[in-house]
Every structure is written in C-alpha cells, then in structure tokens.
Amino acid sequence: MEELSRAKGTRDFLPEEKILRQSVENTLKKIFECYGFSPAETPILERYDVLASKYAGGEEILKETFKLKDQGDRELALRYDLTVPLARVVAMNPTLKMPFRRYQMGVVFRDGPLKAGRYREFTQCDVDVIGAASIKQDAEIINLTLDAFKAINIKARVEVNNRKILDALMETAQIPEDKRTTAILSIDKLKKLGVEVVKKELQQKGIFTEPIDNLCNWISIKGTNEQKIKELKKILINKQGLLEMEEVLSYAPDATFEITLARGLAYYTGTVFEGFAEESAITSSIAGGGRYDNMIGLFKGSGSIPAVGISFGLDTILDVLKAQQKEIKKSVTQVFVLPIKVFPEAWKVAQELREAGINTEIDMLDRSVSKNFDYANVMGIPYVVVLGPEEVKEKKIKVKEMQSGKEEVTTTKQFIKKIKE
Amino acid sequence: MEELSRAKGTRDFLPEEKILRQSVENTLKKIFECYGFSPAETPILERYDVLASKYAGGEEILKETFKLKDQGDRELALRYDLTVPLARVVAMNPTLKMPFRRYQMGVVFRDGPLKAGRYREFTQCDVDVIGAASIKQDAEIINLTLDAFKAINIKARVEVNNRKILDALMETAQIPEDKRTTAILSIDKLKKLGVEVVKKELQQKGIFTEPIDNLCNWISIKGTNEQKIKELKKILINKQGLLEMEEVLSYAPDATFEITLARGLAYYTGTVFEGFAEESAITSSIAGGGRYDNMIGLFKGSGSIPAVGISFGLDTILDVLKAQQKEIKKSVTQVFVLPIKVFPEAWKVAQELREAGINTEIDMLDRSVSKNFDYANVMGIPYVVVLGPEEVKEKKIKVKEMQSGKEEVTTTKQFIKKIKE
Numbered sequence: 001m002e003e004l005s006r007a008k009g010t011r012d013f014l015p016e017e018k019i020l021r022q023s024v025e026n027t028l029k030k031i032f033e034c035y036g037f038s039p040a041e042t043p044i045l046e047r048y049d050v051l052a053s054k055y056a057g058g059e060e061i062l063k064e065t066f067k068l069k070d071q072g073d074r075e076l077a078l079r080y081d082l083t084v085p086l087a088r089v090v091a092m093n094p095t096l097k098m099p100f101r102r103y104q105m106g107v108v109f110r111d112g113p114l115k116a117g118r119y120r121e122f123t124q125c126d127v128d129v130i131g132a133a134s135i136k137q138d139a140e141i142i143n144l145t146l147d148a149f150k151a152i153n154i155k156a157r158v159e160v161n162n163r164k165i166l167d168a169l170m171e172t173a174q175i176p177e178d179k180r181t182t183a184i185l186s187i188d189k190l191k192k193l194g195v196e197v198v199k200k201e202l203q204q205k206g207i208f209t210e211p212i213d214n215l216c217n218w219i220s221i222k223g224t225n226e227q228k229i230k231e232l233k234k235i236l237i238n239k240q241g242l243l244e245m246e247e248v249l250s251y252a253p254d255a256t257f258e259i260t261l262a263r264g265l266a267y268y269t270g271t272v273f274e275g276f277a278e279e280s281a282i283t284s285s286i287a288g289g290g291r292y293d294n295m296i297g298l299f300k301g302s303g304s305i306p307a308v309g310i311s312f313g314l315d316t317i318l319d320v321l322k323a324q325q326k327e328i329k330k331s332v333t334q335v336f337v338l339p340i341k342v343f344p345e346a347w348k349v350a351q352e353l354r355e356a357g358i359n360t361e362i363d364m365l366d367r368s369v370s371k372n373f374d375y376a377n378v379m380g381i382p383y384v385v386v387l388g389p390e391e392v393k394e395k396k397i398k399v400k401e402m403q404s405g406k407e408e409v410t411t412t413k414q415f416i417k418k419i420k421e
Numbered sequence: 422m423e424e425l426s427r428a429k430g431t432r433d434f435l436p437e438e439k440i441l442r443q444s445v446e447n448t449l450k451k452i453f454e455c456y457g458f459s460p461a462e463t464p465i466l467e468r469y470d471v472l473a474s475k476y477a478g479g480e481e482i483l484k485e486t487f488k489l490k491d492q493g494d495r496e497l498a499l500r501y502d503l504t505v506p507l508a509r510v511v512a513m514n515p516t517l518k519m520p521f522r523r524y525q526m527g528v529v530f531r532d533g534p535l536k537a538g539r540y541r542e543f544t545q546c547d548v549d550v551i552g553a554a555s556i557k558q559d560a561e562i563i564n565l566t567l568d569a570f571k572a573i574n575i576k577a578r579v580e581v582n583n584r585k586i587l588d589a590l591m592e593t594a595q596i597p598e599d600k601r602t603t604a605i606l607s608i609d610k611l612k613k614l615g616v617e618v619v620k621k622e623l624q625q626k627g628i629f630t631e632p633i634d635n636l637c638n639w640i641s642i643k644g645t646n647e648q649k650i651k652e653l654k655k656i657l658i659n660k661q662g663l664l665e666m667e668e669v670l671s672y673a674p675d676a677t678f679e680i681t682l683a684r685g686l687a688y689y690t691g692t693v694f695e696g697f698a699e700e701s702a703i704t705s706s707i708a709g710g711g712r713y714d715n716m717i718g719l720f721k722g723s724g725s726i727p728a729v730g731i732s733f734g735l736d737t738i739l740d741v742l743k744a745q746q747k748e749i750k751k752s753v754t755q756v757f758v759l760p761i762k763v764f765p766e767a768w769k770v771a772q773e774l775r776e777a778g779i780n781t782e783i784d785m786l787d788r789s790v791s792k793n794f795d796y797a798n799v800m801g802i803p804y805v806v807v808l809g810p811e812e813v814k815e816k817k818i819k820v821k822e823m824q825s826g827k828e829e830v831t832t833t834k835q836f837i838k839k840i841k842e
Contacts, residue, residue: 361457
C-alpha cells in the first residue's frame with residue numbers, strides 16, 4: 001500500500017461532525033413520521049439494467065454510474081438516487097396498499113467531476129407518496145418540507161412552480177415544440193443570471209423572433225403569489241397549471257410561486273418545488289422534488305401511477321448548519337467519572353448513571369486527575385464526577401460542572417435527579 | 422430490461438420490516454451512547470489497496486470483496502467490514518484524542534455463497550475503543566453487549582474467552598507450534614460437534630499423541646466460571662490468560678466463560694466474546710468481538726495501539742426478533758383523519774395533531790368512509806378521526822379507537838391530551 005487515503009470524493013465523519021449529522025437525520029425522521037410516512041430501505045447494489053432503464057434517470061446520470069460485477073458475472077451498479085429503486089419496489093410489489101407513503105435515507109453514488117460541495121458518495125433523504133393524484137398531496141409535501149427546515153433550524157424558503165405553467169408559457173409564446181425543453185432549461189437560470197443573459201442564451205439557441213420579448217417579460221413578473229397568478233391568468237392560453245398552483249398555494253400558503261423554476265429532470269409532470277436556505281452563503285438548493293405521474297407506471301408497464309416526492313440533500317443541509325454552528329460537539333457523553341484509587345466504587349456509580357439513561361464514560365487509562373480533566377474539557381463533556389476514598393466513605397460524589405467550574409458534593413441519586421431536569 | 426429484480430443477495434425492507442429494524446437500530450444507538458460512545462461514519466467505497474492490506478481482513482475475505490474502478494481508473498472496493506476502515510481513520514488522524522470511543526452502523530458487502538440468513542449486503546453495528554489497554558475496558562464492552570440485548574428484548578448470553586488461555590492450552594498440551602492455529606479452529610467447534618468429533622478432527626490434522634486426550638478433557642471441563650478457572654489454574658503452565666479472565670469476570674459477572682470459544686479472525690490478541698440468543702431457533706452468533714491490540718498499530722506503522730470492540734449483526738438480530746414478534750407494524754401513523762365533505766377543516770385538524778407531535782395521515786384519495794376504515798385497519802393505524810359537517814358545526818371530532826371499536830365525540834385538544842398520556 002503506497003499511502004493511506006480514502007477513495008476520491010468520499011469523506012469520513014468523525015464524531016464532531018457525525019453527532020450533528022445524526023441529529024439532523026433524527027429530526028428529519030421525526031417530521032417525516034409526523035406526516036404519516038413510514039421508513040423503508042432498498043439496497044445500495046442494484047442490477048445495472050434496472051438503473052439503466054429508459055424510464056429512469058437518463059443518459060447523463062448513467063455516465064456517472066459506478067458499475068461492477070458479482071462473482072456470477074452479473075452486471076451491477078451502485079444506486080445513483082433513491083427514486084428509481086422506489087419505482088422498482090412499487091413495480092415488484094403489486095399488492096402494496098395505496099397510497100404508499102414511505103421515506104428513505106441513504107447514500108447514493110455518482111462518479112462525476114468533483115467541486116466544492118460535490119461528492120461521489122452522498123446522502124439523500126427522500127419522502128414520496130405513490131398512488132395519490134390530488135394536488136393537496138403536493139401541498140402536504142411542501143408543508144412537510146417547510147416544517148422540516150424549521151425543525152432543523154434553517155431559515156429557508158420553498159419555491160414552487162408547475163410544469164404545466166411552463167408548457168403553457170411555451171405555447172403562449174409560440175416557441176416551436178422542438179425548442180421548448182431547451183428554452184425551459186434557459187429560463188430556469190433567470191434567477192441566477194438575470195433576464196438579459198437568459199435572453200441572449202435563448203437567441204443563441206435559435207429562438208429570436210418577437211415572442212422572446214414577451215416571454216422574457218412574462219417570466220420577469222414580480223409580486224406576491226396572488227399578483228403573479230392574476231397577471232399570468234391574463235396572458236396564458238392554457239390555465240390548468242395556474243389552477244393547480246392556486247390549489248397548492250391555498251393549502252401551502254408559505255410557499256413562494258417562482259415561475260422560472262423548472263428542475264432539470266424530464267420526468268416531472270406537474271408541481272415542482274425546491275428549498276433554499278436564506279441568509280446563507282450556500283445558494284444551491286437543499287431539497288427538491290415534484291410530481292412525477294408517469295415514471296412508476298412506465299416501470300411497471302401498466303399505465304400511469306401518480307407520485308409526488310421530495311429529496312433532501314443531507315450534505316448541503318449540513319454545510320448550511322455547520323456555517324451557523326456555534327459550538328462543536330465532540331462527544332455524546334454527559335458525565336465523565338473520574339476515580340481516584342477507588343475504581344470498583346466509581347464503576348458502580350457509572351453503572352447507576354447509565355441505568356438512569358445518562359450517557360456516561362469512566363476513565364479507563366488510569367490517568368492523573370489533571371489529565372482526566374483535560375480530556376473531559378477537550379471532549380466538551382459537561383460534568384465530571386470525582387470519586388476518591390473520602391467520597392466513598394461519606395457515600396457522596398463530587399460533581400464539577402465544567403462550563404461554570406462550580407463544584408458540589410452530592411449523592412448519585414440527587415445528581416441524577418438534577419440532570420434529568 | 423428482461424425483468425425487474427434485485428441484485429442477488431440483496432433485500433428490500435418495506436415499512437413492515439423496516440419499522441422494527443429501525444427501532445432496533447435506535448435502541449442500540451441509545452445503549453451505545455449511554456456507555457459514552459459517539460457516532461462516526463466512514464464511506465462505503467474504499468481504496469482496494471487499503472482493504473487488501475496484509476494487516477486487514479485476510480485472504481479469505483478478499484476473495485469475497487466487490488471490486489470496481491472509478492473514472493480515473495483507480496481501484497476501489499466496497500467495504501467488507503467496519504473495522505478496517507476504522508483502522509484507516511485512526512491511522513490517518515494522528516491528533517485523535519485517546520481513548521477514541523466510537524460506534525458505527527452501516528452496510529457491508531461480501532460477494533460470497535448465499536444460504537439462509539446470509540446476504541451480500543448486510544448491516545453491522547460496531548462499537549470500539551481505541552487506546553485503552555485495560556482489561557476493565559473488555560468488561561465494559563461485554564456489559565454494554567448484555568445491556569443492548571436486554572434493551573432490544575432478546576434473551577441472550579455472552580460467552581467469553583481469552584486467546585492467551587487458548588495459547589496456554591496449546592503450550593501445556595504440547596501441541597507443536599505449527600499446528601496450534603488449526604487445532605484452535607477445531608476446538609472452536611466443540612460446542613457444535615461434541616468432543617468425539619473434535620478429537621477425530623484433531624487426529625486427522627496429525628495431532629495424535631497422548632496430549633490430545635488431556636486437551637480434550639481440559640476443554641470439556643464443566644461448571645461455573647469460578648470452577649472452570651480453578652480447575653484450569655491447576656493445569657495450565659502460563660496463567661496470564663486466566664488472570665485476565667478473572668478480572669473481566671469480576672466486572673462482567675453475567676458473562677459465561679467458554680474455554681472453546683476462539684473466533685476465527687487471526688487479529689485477536691486477548692479477550693474474545695460472542696453473543697447468542699437463548700430460546701431461539703437461530704443458533705449462530707448475534708454479536709462478536711474481542712481485543713485486537715496489534716492491528717491498528719500495524720496499519721499506522723507505529724507500534725501497538727490497544728483496541729477492543731464488538732460487532733452486532735443486525736440481520737441475525739432481526740431474524741431472532743421476527744420469530745418472536747407478535748404483531749407486525751405496517752405504518753408509524755397514529756391517527757388517520759377521515760374528512761366527510763369538509764376537507765379544509767379536516768386538514769386543519771391534521772395540522773393541529775402534527776404540531777402536537779402526533780403522527781398523522783389524512784385521506785388524500787377522497788375515498789368512501791368504509792374504504793378509509795379498511796385502509797386504517799389494514800395499516801394497523803390505532804385511531805381514526807372522523808370529521809363531517811356536523812362535527813365542524815359543533816367544533817368537535819369523532820374518534821374511533823380501532824382495536825376496541827369504541828367511538829367517542831371529543832375536541833381535538835382533549836384527544837391530543839389523551840394520546841399524549
């Protein structure tokens with residue numbers, strides 16, 4: 001072995017990072033379950049032909065898919081998302097009770113170019129409902145997303161749009177059918193690049209005629225959700241998307257209607273949404289999803305099966321949180337027990353604390369008092385319990401609260417009671 | 422795509438399985454943290470040369486390692502355990518504060534032959550302490566293991582032995598140096614195959630002389646932990662292992678001293694232990710570990726670094742639990758809200774319940790009352806809240822407790838209070 005190192009694009013999470021990461025995972029799970037979603041898990045290894053299905057992630061993503069073979073020479077791959085495996089599960093389990101409401105958290109893999117915030121192994125947290133066509137379901141997912149951001153302490157907005165509105169825009173602006181997909185991709189960049197750049201890009205794509213000016217004005221409409229809808233109702237020929245948007249916003253009034261939001265993936269069929277952190281240096285989205293009513297049915301080979309879902313990007317969320325983090329927790333330990341010549345008695349105190357559900361560590365290195373205090377201090381452990389022959393004789397313990405430096409002599413029972421408060 | 426299927430040796434966990442699985446994961450985490458272990462995470466993708474290091478898992482395991490390449494033609498592999506990556510992390514982070522107490526849960530991969538209870542992708546839950554040489558640390562890990570089994574409701578025993586006792590046995594029985602490893606592997610099978618079969622196997626391995634009779638008598642000693650130690654003290658020339666065993670058992674008195682327990686892996690250097698479910702059809706171990714004082718130091722290239730740890734086999738644990746499971750939970754939902762023509766008001770009730778932290782689902786399919794009750798029943802949802810125009814007028818809700826069939830008219834606030842109890 002030349003040198004010790006990790007595979008490129010992968011990371012280790014030591015406790016100082018994983019403690020925060022896990023607390024976010026737990027909070028997300030709590031919110032997902034609160035909305036009546038149950039956990040599920042699919043494997044990391046999938047058959048390559050399943051992931052390469054034409055109804056799946058598409059050509060671009062396949063170029064970034066890790067391929068491998070098993071001993072039987074079967075072509076396998078590492079999953080690149082959690083949606084295609086979900087489609088496989090639904091297709092393989094025809095007796096699944098609908099609506100199927102599940103969430104899944106897990107790593108996915110993409111062998112792509114590396115840049116800041118992009119990794120080859122990263123974690124997605126997906127929530128999907130299969131079998132519910134109602135627009136209200138879209139609104140529920142948006143509210144779940146807003147609640148999740150609140151719960152993990154990120155000030156965020158959720159932008160929402162509808163593919164049908166974008167299609168109506170294209171139709172009304174008389175963009176030729178074969179240019180619509182590429183035009184929508186350009187429009188998606190408006191917020192980032194501004195209207196002039198988008199206009200130029202559209203022209204470069206061969207969309208020069210008078211409609212562009214209209215289009216660029218329409219997508220630049222400002223105002224409240226209601227104002228934007230009111231204006232667009234006067235313009236668009238096909239109003240179906242706007243009606244759906246009105247219903248979504250009536251149940252998810254805290255979402256922001258954003259007419260340029262498209263989301264790249266071709267499989268979306270209606271509402272699309274994306275979450276962004278506010279007051280953060282991280283401007284890329286921290287969650288994204290939408291309605292995809294065709295994909296699962298195509299997988300199953302049996303017509304349309306409505307589906308809507310959101311994917312939270314755990315790594316980007318952690319980047320946002322780490323930037324606003326005040327102190328780093330290196331250990332989950334609440335109490336460090338420091339025995340002075342009375343290890344067996346200190347062991348019993350540690351046991352009592354653990355039985356009371358208090359995260360407890362005891363010195364195993366037979367270190368000096370000052371080295372033990374140094375350890376507890378570096379690890380950020382809030383309490384040190386000192387036990388020497390005197391305390392044993394008096395049936396007491398000495399407790400030092402590390403932050404304030406305050407010491408008190410008390411009993412194990414009283415100390416437990418105090419911590420439990 | 423020929424047909425939809427999973428990669429061989431992999432599984433999907435639908436909610437009916439994953440809910441139980443996740444609750445076991447959470448309970449294990451709670452116990453690990455209670456003992457002052459903090460979470461960590463390493464990637465699934467590792468460099469092949471790291472996993473193939475001669476200090477790592479060994480030849481046999483490499484034959485079952487999934488290999489792959491990234492776009493830069495680098496040789497990668499899927500991790501086959503969580504211990505070798507831990508050794509890499511410790512070696513790569515020289516400033517890590519000792520003792521390093523971490524736990525990790527994650528899937529590992531082995532491209533091996535499939536049989537009942539064996540999979541190519543499975544989950545390990547590992548707890549390790551790096552940097553603590555004390556025998557008391559071994560005892561703490563054993564107690565953690567016993568507590569973990571209690572917490573997940575498995576009646577289990579933890580068998581414990583010490584490699585130094587096995588070495589002393591070999592020495593005292595005058596087994597030639599070059600036959601000792603293979604002799605120990607035979608002895609490990611005593612409990613499964615009986616003393617006669619082991620004796621025959623030893624003879625087949627070329628260990629015929631008089632010492633075998635002695636050896637077979639010694640490893641067949643019955644009695645309490647104390648009795649076994651007392652007997653062996655009379656026999657073994659080198660008593661170091663027995664002294665260590667006495668200390669382990671003084672701090673972990675609920676463990677069972679089992680003189681034939683060896684554990685296959687060559688890297689163990691002292692105490693070894695294994696957990697088994699009692700009163701279960703599953704006889705393979707559900708956890709296993711021990712002290713391995715050399716491996717990490719060799720990885721790091723800087724002398725011996727003490728280490729001791731345990732690995733819980735989540736899949737085998739789940740097999741034990743599923744066999745003793747009384748009812749299967751298909752959903753985490755506690756309350757199903759059933760609107761009769763008053764969806765917006767029902768939506769508000771659902772919101773109130775969620776704000777109170779109650780897992781709540783609302784009908785999104787606009788189903789009939791009987792179909793909704795059928796759904797709640799099949800999913801095992803304990804409460805259905807019915808809301809019609811009458812309830813809205815009276816500012817009440819109708820609650821049906823599904824198990825008893827009892828109905829009552831109450832307010833949302835009172836209902837929340839009742840559930841919270």
